Every structure is written in structure tokens, then in C-alpha cells.
Amino acid sequence: MIKIEQAAWDVMVSHARTTYPNECCGAMLGSVDGDQKAVQVAVALENAFAGAQGAFYQLRPEDLIKADAEARRQGMDLVGIFHSHPDCDAYFSKTDLENSCPWYSFVVLSIQKGEFHHANSFLPDPDQTVAVQEELQHPR
Amino acid sequence: MAKILIPTPLRQFVEKKDSVELSGATVGDLLAALTSQYSDLRRHLFSDEGKLRSFVNIYVNDEDIRYLSKDATPVTDSDTVSIVPSIAGGRHGS
Numbered sequence: 001m002i003k004i005e006q007a008a009w010d011v012m013v014s015h016a017r018t019t020y021p022n023e024c025c026g027a028m029l030g031s032v033d034g035d036q037k038a039v040q041v042a043v044a045l046e047n048a049f050a051g052a053q054g055a056f057y058q059l060r061p062e063d064l065i066k067a068d069a070e071a072r073r074q075g076m077d078l079v080g081i082f083h084s085h086p087d088c089d090a091y092f093s094k095t096d097l098e099n100s101c102p103w104y105s106f107v108v109l110s111i112q113k114g115e116f117h118h119a120n121s122f123l124p125d126p127d128q129t130v131a132v133q134e135e136l137q138h139p140r
Numbered sequence: 141m142a143k144i145l146i147p148t149p150l151r152q153f154v155e156k157k158d159s160v161e162l163s164g165a166t167v168g169d170l171l172a173a174l175t176s177q178y179s180d181l182r183r184h185l186f187s188d189e190g191k192l193r194s195f196v197n198i199y200v201n202d203e204d205i206r207y208l209s210k211d212a213t214p215v216t217d218s219d220t221v222s223i224v225p226s227i228a229g230g231r232h233g234s
Contacts (some may be wrong), residue, residue, distance in 0.1 A: 032148060049228065055231050059228065063171065065222050068222070078148055087185070099195075126183075
């Protein structure tokens with residue numbers, strides 16, 4: 001289960017709305033206790049994909065290193081990645097799966113006509129062949 | 141000794157440490173020492189064929205070793221090595 005606190009959630013939804021109709025991306029920082037993850041801080045990152053960003057996002061590894069450094073500085077952990085699906089459901093697409101990594105939770109936010117609609121979280125496997133949905137708790 | 145930063149989900153395989161300091165002349169030496177000392181970590185970084193998994197990038201300080209000398213990239217005691225996944229995606233594809 002992954003639980004996202006209000007301040008982090010506000011950053012995630014705001015980033016997804018601001019970048020609409022493009023896909024956004026970012027990092028989630030917090031704590032991990034077994035299968036229980038808590039997200040206290042969300043870091044909005046730039047979609048580094050060089051092509052059309054309406055249907056694709058790419059994180060710069062350098063940005064992820066900085067996010068991890070920020071987590072360590074705050075005594076937190078990098079626990080997940082978020083991105084948006086503009087005018088599309090929050091499923092884990094084949095593209096998402098093939099470009100994922102099994103170490104983190106992947107939260108997908110569906111943004112419909114510029115407004116938040118719903119979200120889901122996924123745990124990809126090491127072979128990038130399947131992603132299991134995990135329970136997601138977020139503020140309304 | 142060079143410092144290797146361990147991503148949160150992999151710390152369970154390195155006695156819950158957030159970094160490990162190891163000796164080695166190159167990145168290849170360090171990764172070999174790391175996965176020798178913590179054998180359960182190996183399958184998370186390397187495929188069955190012994191290659192780094194496709195989503196795993198190795199950085200020395202701020203530099204991706206693919207643009208340096210890959211496994212032969214030299215390291216010194218003052219270097220920090222990061223294990224960073226490649227992450228991308230998109231809404232297309234069901």
C-alpha cells in the first residue's frame with residue numbers, strides 16, 4: 001500500500017494539471033516499512049522526452065540522482081515515480097511497463113480535460129512483463 | 141575507498157545500508173566487489189547473462205559511465221558511484 005499525504009498530493013496534481021495536455025513526471029519521497037509506503041514530499045521533474053510529450057515522458061537520470069540526494073538530505077527515501085496520462089485512464093501501459101524499473105511504485109494520474117480524474121499505483125516486475133496494481137490512498 | 145549509493149529498495153540486500161564503501165580501481169571492480177559481498181543483490185543489477193539490466197545506469201559522480209569508459213571507468217577514493225534506473229513511459233499501448 002502506498003499512502004500519499006496532502007502536501008505531496010497537491011504538488012503531483014498541480015504538476016499534472018500545469019503540464020496538460022502533455023505528460024508530467026516526478027519523484028515521490030517518504031518512508032518505507034515493508035510493503036507500506038508513505039509519501040510526504042513530491043518533486044516535480046521536467047519531462048525530458050525530446051519528441052511530442054502528449055503521450056510520452058522521460059526522466060533524466062541526473063534529476064533522479066538529485067531527487068535521491070534530496071531524500072537523503074531530509075532523512076527520507078525515494079519511494080516512487082509519478083506521471084500523468086492526459087485524457088486517458090490511469091492504467092500502466094505497455095510503454096510504461098517496457099520503460100519501467102521494478103524498484104519503485106509507479107503512480108499514474110489520469111487528467112481529463114485538464115482536471116484530475118483518478119489515479120492508480122503499480123509495481124512492475126524485474127522482467128518488465130507485468131505490473132501489479134497496489135493499493136493507493138490519496139487525499140480527495 | 142569509493143562510496144556506492146544504494147537505492148532504497150535495494151538496501152534490504154546490503155544489510156539495510158544506504159551506502160557501501162569498497163575498494164576497486166574501476167567501476168567494474170566495484171560492482172564485482174559489491175555483488176560478491178552481497179550476492180543477493182546481483183540478480184537485481186545483472187541479467188542471467190551477466191549484463192547490467194537494461195534499466196540500470198551507473199554514474200560516477202555526475203557522469204554516466206556509458207559516456208566514459210563503461211566498466212573500465214577508473215574510480216578513486218573520493219568518487220561517489222550511483223545506481224540509477226532508466227525511467228520513461230507513456231499512455232500509448234494497452
